[in-house]
Amino acid sequence: MTISAFREARAIEVGESVALSLAETIWPTRCAICDRPGEVLCAECAESLPFIDQWLACPRCGAPWGLRQCTECNPFSLGEVGSIRLPYEGCVCAVAFDDRSARIPRAHKDAGERRLAHTMAYYIACAIPPEWLPAVVAYIPATPAARLRRGFDHGRSLAGRVAELLDLPCERLLEPPAALDQRGLARVSRFQNLSQALRARRKTLLAPAQRVILVEVTKQLGGTTEKVEPEKKSSSFKVRVSIDDLNIRKGPGTNYAKTGKYTGKGVFTITEVKSGKGSDAGWGKLKSGVGWISLDYAKRI
Numbered sequence: 001m002t003i004s005a006f007r008e009a010r011a012i013e014v015g016e017s018v019a020l021s022l023a024e025t026i027w028p029t030r031c032a033i034c035d036r037p038g039e040v041l042c043a044e045c046a047e048s049l050p051f052i053d054q055w056l057a058c059p060r061c062g063a064p065w066g067l068r069q070c071t072e073c074n075p076f077s078l079g080e081v082g083s084i085r086l087p088y089e090g091c092v093c094a095v096a097f098d099d100r101s102a103r104i105p106r107a108h109k110d111a112g113e114r115r116l117a118h119t120m121a122y123y124i125a126c127a128i129p130p131e132w133l134p135a136v137v138a139y140i141p142a143t144p145a146a147r148l149r150r151g152f153d154h155g156r157s158l159a160g161r162v163a164e165l166l167d168l169p170c171e172r173l174l175e176p177p178a179a180l181d182q183r184g185l186a187r188v189s190r191f192q193n194l195s196q197a198l199r200a201r202r203k204t205l206l207a208p209a210q211r212v213i214l215v216e217v218t219k220q221l222g223g224t225t226e227k228v229e230p231e232k233k234s235s236s237f238k239v240r241v242s243i244d245d246l247n248i249r250k251g252p253g254t255n256y257a258k259t260g261k262y263t264g265k266g267v268f269t270i271t272e273v274k275s276g277k278g279s280d281a282g283w284g285k286l287k288s289g290v291g292w293i294s295l296d297y298a299k300r301i
């Protein structure tokens, strides 16, 4: 290669890379997960998503392995957030939330990659059981501030696509939430945040027995629509303890000191439930005020 030919080839190379980076700046199509240029979600990443097997999922709250016994919507985990039951018929989740799948709604919502609404809507539409149809598709509207910041209403864009795919109407049935940034909040705070945030629109008119499908991207299964009609009943309930030596602690967790007392076998009233160290089902506060017990060793009655 002569020097001039080399220079020419180099110039083309440089020119191409400049053109590419320019195109990338103007129209940056990159995979939301692996960042590889080309598609909004590359085939490899799409295939490796943690899709939920609907045959094994909880039909009530959509949790991935909850068909037989669900850890998300059992009486204890609901009691923890002050609810007695889920106020909806069912919930399905298309893809589990993990570090990789979370990048898709983030790129859609925060980075404005609106083409991802098609992809997400497709997965959601496929997961919706046929017996839910016909229905009206609803969404949680973005707050005016969020809409202004992002330039579009991400919830509406997603629900609209789902409705289109299933040939259903999409309606604005809810008011924009007062504060619905759930990121960085602990489980209980998320529930509380939501319960205060969602309200049905005053002008909403639905035919009796009209089914509504609420489309939402959420990290927390089993809780999203609970907030539309929060249960106002008292959260106190009775449990049966069948072991002699269940420790009573001064606070909700094994990091709190033992009181030195045991409940003994019997039925006890729990007035408050909190999550804490050392118990999967949470910690229950005894009505007598002596302390807290691990609900792993108590059966709700």
Ligand SMILES: [Zn+2]
Pocket (backbone or CB within 6 Å): 031, 032, 033, 034, 035, 036, 041, 042, 043, 044, 045, 046
């Ligand atoms: Zn990728």
Ligand SMILES: [Zn+2]
Pocket (backbone or CB within 6 Å): 058, 059, 060, 061, 062, 063, 066, 070, 071, 072, 073, 074, 222
């Ligand atoms: Zn469940």
